[in-house]
Structures are given as structure tokens and as C-alpha cells.
Amino acid sequence: MSCSNCPRKCAARPGFCRADSTRPEVAAVYAHTGEEPPLSGQKGISNIFFAHCNLQCCFCQNHEISRATVAESAITLRSIDQIVDAVERSLQQTENIVGLVSATQYADIVPALVEGLHNRGLTPTIVYNTNGYERVEVLQQLAPYIDIYLPDYKYADKQLAQRYSNAADYPETAFRALKEMYNQKGAALPTDDTGLAFRGMIVRHLVLPGQVDNSIACLRRLAEEISPNIHVSLMAQYFPPQGMELPDELNRRVSPDEYQQVVDAFYDLGFHKGWVQELDAADCYQPHFTDKTSFR
Numbered sequence: 001m002s003c004s005n006c007p008r009k010c011a012a013r014p015g016f017c018r019a020d021s022t023r024p025e026v027a028a029v030y031a032h033t034g035e036e037p038p039l040s041g042q043k044g045i046s047n048i049f050f051a052h053c054n055l056q057c058c059f060c061q062n063h064e065i066s067r068a069t070v071a072e073s074a075i076t077l078r079s080i081d082q083i084v085d086a087v088e089r090s091l092q093q094t095e096n097i098v099g100l101v102s103a104t105q106y107a108d109i110v111p112a113l114v115e116g117l118h119n120r121g122l123t124p125t126i127v128y129n130t131n132g133y134e135r136v137e138v139l140q141q142l143a144p145y146i147d148i149y150l151p152d153y154k155y156a157d158k159q160l161a162q163r164y165s166n167a168a169d170y171p172e173t174a175f176r177a178l179k180e181m182y183n184q185k186g187a188a189l190p191t192d193d194t195g196l197a198f199r200g201m202i203v204r205h206l207v208l209p210g211q212v213d214n215s216i217a218c219l220r221r222l223a224e225e226i227s228p229n230i231h232v233s234l235m236a237q238y239f240p241p242q243g244m245e246l247p248d249e250l251n252r253r254v255s256p257d258e259y260q261q262v263v264d265a266f267y268d269l270g271f272h273k274g275w276v277q278e279l280d281a282a283d284c285y286q287p288h289f290t291d292k293t294s295f296r
Contacts, residue, residue, distance in 0.1 A: 005107040006054040007135050007173045017052045018068040019105040025051040026077035027065040030096045031085035038197035046090040056132045057165045059250050084116040096253040099127040107138050114145040124159050132174035139180045149181040149201045156217035187229040206235045207262050210249040216265040226268035237281040270284050
């Protein structure tokens with residue numbers, strides 16, 4: 001059974017990401033208050049954390065659930081009905097927003113999942129939280145079901161993309177995906193009376209240690225080829241995840257000087273909508289799925 005959910009277009013399923021070919025696999029559904037303010041609000045977003053990932057970055061902070069091989073004990077939900085049940089419970093405690101976190105490998109079930117929520121009388125804002133490695137054709141099919149896109153733009157350097165994520169085509173493939181998201185949603189991020197976003201696009205970029213040039217190149221391309229009016233979330237939260245085999249240069253956090261260079265470029269390129277994390281964010285966003293403590 002082949003899979004065309006992501007750009008890898010594996011000839012057999014399970015493929016590169018090892019996602020199950022017959023059912024979704026979800027590690028957790030819970031309130032998360034660490035997303036951008038218009039998504040988290042006061043009570044948090046109901047995030048669905050899908051297992052596996054189509055990119056397999058060597059530095060992934062969610063590696064407990066994103067690896068090709070995920071412990072059976074880490075999978076808690078295995079059907080659309082179970083996911084909808086969990087979301088329905090979660091929404092009683094959170095803002096009326098649902099995040100689909102790393103859902104790319106299960107893109108074909110997203111319509112049924114959203115329709116399942118609607119059939120329960122639930123109409124949350126749907127956020128598609130993705131690493132950016134997407135097929136334009138799939139995004140076009142998902143357009144009626146997604147309210148807000150929350151993609152990464154990780155690499156402008158194809159050699160870096162290959163070294164860290166085994167995806168040399170990431171820079172061009174992800175950029176095409178971002179342009180499609182922009183074509184669908186534009187630069188605006190409208191919010192309701194409480195400050196919660198209900199439509200739009202936010203692009204995230206995580207600054208990596210020793211890779212200032214890559215970060216600046218990513219920002220420059222976004223500004224020059226999409227728009228400096230888009231909302232960009234610049235992130236300083238990188239930390240060397242335990243239990244991962246990392247290249248030597250990733251065995252440290254981003255230095256103050258490195259981060260400041262990227263922040264300066266952010267403003268110099270004309271970005272004026274979005275968020276710039278504090279450098280100590282790495283102390284706040286460390287997930288722990290297997291012991292059920294989520295983010296510290």
C-alpha cells in the first residue's frame with residue numbers, strides 16, 4: 001500500500017515515518033498553553049499530538065512520540081472516534097481551538113476527524129501545526145478543513161536539511177507549501193473580541209546553534225518571496241534532547257550572540273507582526289510524553 005500524504009511519497013506503507021497504514025496513532029490530547037498567544041489564549045489550545053513524523057529531525061524535542069519506532073505504551077488513541085471523544089473532553093477545559101500537531105502522515109484522515117467533531121456539534125478553530133514538509137496538492141485538499149496554518153520553515157540550506165532531517169529537498173518543497181498556505185490565508189491573522197485567532201497563518205522558525213546563516217536565509221526568503229507582513233514566530237527554545245544521536249554542533253544551546261544576530265535580521269528584513277522568544281525559552285518547553293507530565 002503506497003502513501004502520498006507527504007513529499008516522500010513512499011511506495012509502501014508503513015514507509016519512512018512508519019505511521020500505521022490502517023489507523024491513526026495519537027500519543028496525547030491535552031491543553032497546551034505554550035503556543036503563540038492568539039492560539040493559546042487564557043486556557044490553552046486542545047492539541048492532538050500524532051505519533052511518528054515524516055521528517056525525523058535528529059534534534060526533535062518530541063522524539064518520544066515522533067520517531068519511526070514509538071513505544072506501544074506511548075500510543076493512547078487509535079481511531080477517529082477515540083480522538084473525537086478525547087477532544088470533546090479537552091475542549092471543556094480549553095479555548096475553542098484544536099491543534100493538529102504533526103498530522104501530515106495522517107492527512108488523509110483529517111477531513112473525517114474534523115467532520116467527526118462537527119457531527120458532535122463542535123466547531124472549534126482548526127490549527128494545522130506542521131514541520132512544513134507538505135505536498136501542495138494535499139494542502140489544497142485540506143483547505144476546507146483548516147482555519148489556521150502553523151508551519152515551520154526550518155532550512156534554506158539543502159545540505160543542512162539533508163544532514164539534520166534526511167530531506168535535501170526541504171527548502172524548496174516546504175517553501176512551495178508555505179506559498180500555498182499564504183495563497184489560501186493571506187497575511188492577516190484576524191482575532192475575536194478575546195484576542196483569539198480564527199483564521200490565518202503563522203510561520204515558525206527555530207534558531208539552531210551554529211546555524212545563524214541558515215536562519216537569516218530563511219527569514220530573508222520569507223520576507224522577499226512571500227511578505228514581511230506575515231506573522232513569524234522566532235524561536236530560541238532549542239535544547240539538546242536526551243537520548244538522541246546528535247552532530248557535535250547541536251550538543252549545546254543557542255548562544256546570546258547567535259540569537260541576537262537572527263533577531264536583528266528579523267527586524268532589518270521588515271518583519272513587524274509576530275513573536276520573538278526570550279533566550280531562556282529552552283528551560284520552559286521541554287516535553288515529556290512517556291511520563292505524562294507534558295511540557296515542563
